[in-house]
Amino acid sequence: MARISILSDQVANQIAAGEVIERPASIVKELVENSLDAGATSIEVEFKKGGSNYIRIEDNGCGMSKDDALLSLERHATSKIKSASDLNRLSSMGFRGEAIPSIASVSRFLLQTREPESKSGTELLIDAGKLIHCRECGMPPGTRITVWQLFNSVPVRRKFLKTVATESAHIVHHTRLYALAHPEVSFALIDDGRTLFQTPACPKLKDRVMEIFGKAATGNLIEVNEEESGLRLSGLIGAPGHSRSSRHEMLIFVNNRPVESRTLGYALIESYYGHIPKGRYPVAFLFLEMPPSQVDVNVHPAKREIRFRNEASVRGFAVRSILKALKETVEIAVGPVELELRKANRLVAQISTQPVHAPKEISQTESSRTRAGSSPVTRESPAREGTEHGVPPVGAPVEGPPVTEAATPSSLDRSWQFVGWAQGELALFDTESGIVLLDARAAQRRIWYERVLIAYGNQSVQSQTLLLPIPLELDPVSSAVLSDNMELLETYGIIASPFGRNFFRIESVPTWLPEGDAGTYVSDLVDLLRRGDLSDKNKNANEDLLAKHASRRVVNGTPIPGDDEIPSLLDELFETKNPLADPDGRPTFIEIPRSELNRRFHRGSVDSHRAEL
Structure with a gap:
């Protein structure tokens, strides 16, 4: 008896739907792409309950005849390509002919379409892959597709859907992407009867960004427009100093297709080195245009990822183009005072050899007296003072468990003599066994890390109510995430309340x-x-x-300790559980023993030679 059999078309379509249709937003993505390929100049997207109950996509494109409408329900039926060689000349969003049959196989699906020259349209109703009826209907030229009861035929898939707010946010995100990619097309997005945004056709990308993200979003953007060897990079990027904590606003389009590209993503981040803080990410709406034969868009089931034929050349071109735009912006901002700054820098270099952040100067007499026998830095802890908050204020000693003998190196036994500062943030100490360099920032991070950790562990995080709540605007996905996790953040001292669509007020x-x-x-x-x-x-x-996270943010906003604060800093550091490293594992101090100094200066061999003489 044969063990191998051919799957039915219905089962095959449902399997394909598992790759193409991940969530309701995938349906919106696929159908909006079809509308764009049909030459639509107006697209309306409506959904309810996160898209799991109802989705409608309507456009004014070229529409379909009755025969084409029936053929569109077959797998791999497409008007975009005829042979394999056409894959090297793709200029359309869709081309594989899987979207409509995949969607129809896992939902109740209504297709209504009409060509401009036809007197009536065609209506097809499909339930879980089965054709219910095919008849004429009245409608304007274009195509309207309505989807109900998504994943009712495969209920297991419904269990993997997130909350209504999260699924709605993904639909909004995808619609925004295509609205950005095609500013010449008017878009409308409706959620449960409420219009989220309705933007007309815009002459420029900046106008579309303003329509969708608000006027404030365009205030820190600069233009990119470069061409080289058949490649063209255009769009808007954040000005130097303007950044985000995640990659969510790094939006990249290749031939007007929203994509995820490591090549372009890393090129963008690399270009901003020195222009934004480490660990932050730039804001970008970048469009790369190139010959279709130089990019492969068929490497991912949902066409999210792409592969370039020549990754190195694309990456190099992107870096050069972005760096040029950033350089021009800096030159415009700095130009009037650049010459005077250069003169001042040269003058400072000639007359000063002291570190920029060095504290008060120590005379040779004082320095000699200190090395000869002045009292070292005292490490007796100051008297503890009560605090009304869960975390002590800056400069207050931390209440924590006593430091065991093993946690405190023997070389630190009350014998550190503060000498001065090196490289701005390194405190230099003379000890009985050598010299020590203390990273003041790393020490502060270790202290604050344990303060906050103790407060969290004791559930004693105190929050302060703000006199004036701080407004916060987020993108739809982030807004849904915050709405779903308000109780979690409240346990860590943060209270935020909704204040309109995608707006919140930070109250504590x-x-x-x-x-x-x-x-x-x-x-x-x-x-x-x-x-x-x-x-x-x-x-x-x-x-x-x-x-x-808290230790980095607090320490970055505080000044370097002064000379008189060094004893307190050492006291607090060595009262922590691990004074040897900051929260990220980097050392708080390093010691260069006397033996190493002698070896470096060849003191041992010289002294023995003198003894022989």
Whole structure:
């Protein structure tokens, strides 16, 4: 008896739907692509309950005849290509002919379409892949597709859908992408009868960005427009200093197709080196145009990822183009004072050899007296003072477990003599066994990390109610994530409430967080939630991650300790559980023993030679 059999068309379509249709947003993506390929100049997207119950896509494109409408339900039926060689000349969004039969196989599907020259349209109703009826209908030229009861025929797939807010956010995100890619097409997006945005055809990309993301989003954007060897890069990128905590606003399009490209993504990040802080990401709406034969768009079932024929040349061109735009922006901003700054820098270099952040000068007499026998830095802890907050204020000693003898190196036994500063943030100490370089920033991060961690562990995080709530605008996906995790963030001292579509008001923040950093800090936490790094399933991991994040933000906003604060800094550092490293594992200090110094200066051999003489 034969074990191998041919799957039915219905089962084959449902399997294909598993690759193409991941969630309701996938349906919107595929059908909007079909509308664009049909030459539509107006597209309307409507959905309800996150798209799982109802989706409607209507356009004014070329429409289809009755025969073409029936053929569109067959797998791999397409008008975009005829042979394999056509894959090297693709200029359309879709081409594989899988979208409509895949969607129809896992939903109740209504297709209504009419060509401009036809007097009536065609209506097809399909339920879970089965044709219910085919008849004439009245409608304007174009195509209207309505989808109900998504995944009712495969209920297991429904269990993997997220909340209504999350699924709605993904639909909004995909619609925005195609609205950005085609500013010449008017778009309307309707959620449960409420119009989220309705934008007319726009002459420029900047106008479309303003229509969709608001006027504030365009204030820090600069234009890119470069051509080279058949490649053209255009669009808008963030000005130097303008960044985000995640890659979510790095939007890249290749031949007007929204894609995920590591080549272009890394080129964008590399170009901003030195223009934005480390760990931050640029804002970009970048469009790359190139010959279709030089890019493969058929490497992913949902056509999200692409592959370039010559990755190196594309990457190099992108880096050069972005760097040129950034350089021109910097020159325009700095031009009037650039000459005077250069003169001043040369003058400073000639008359000063002291570090920029060095504290007060120490005379040779004082320095000699200090090395000869002045009292070293005292490490007696100051008296503890009570605090009304869950986390002590900056400069207050931390209450923590006593440091065991093994945690404190013997070479630090009250014998450190502060000498001065090196490289701005390195405190230099003379000890009985050598010299020590202390990274003041790393020490502060270790202290603050354990302060916040102790507060989280004791569930004693105190939040301060803001006199004036801080407004926060997020993209649809981030907005849904924040709405779903408000209770989780509240346990860590952050209270935010909805204030309109994709708008929130930050009403309370932890006592250690400056009010001016509240908006950025909450946005960063939302990005952590989106990436899955923060969740309500692992309390210890959450506390560790948030404590690390908090320590970096607090320390970056505080000045370097002064000379008189060094004793307190050392006291607090060596009261922590691990004074040897900061929260990220980098050393807080390094010691160069006397033996190493002698070896470097060849003191041992010289002294022995003198003894022989």
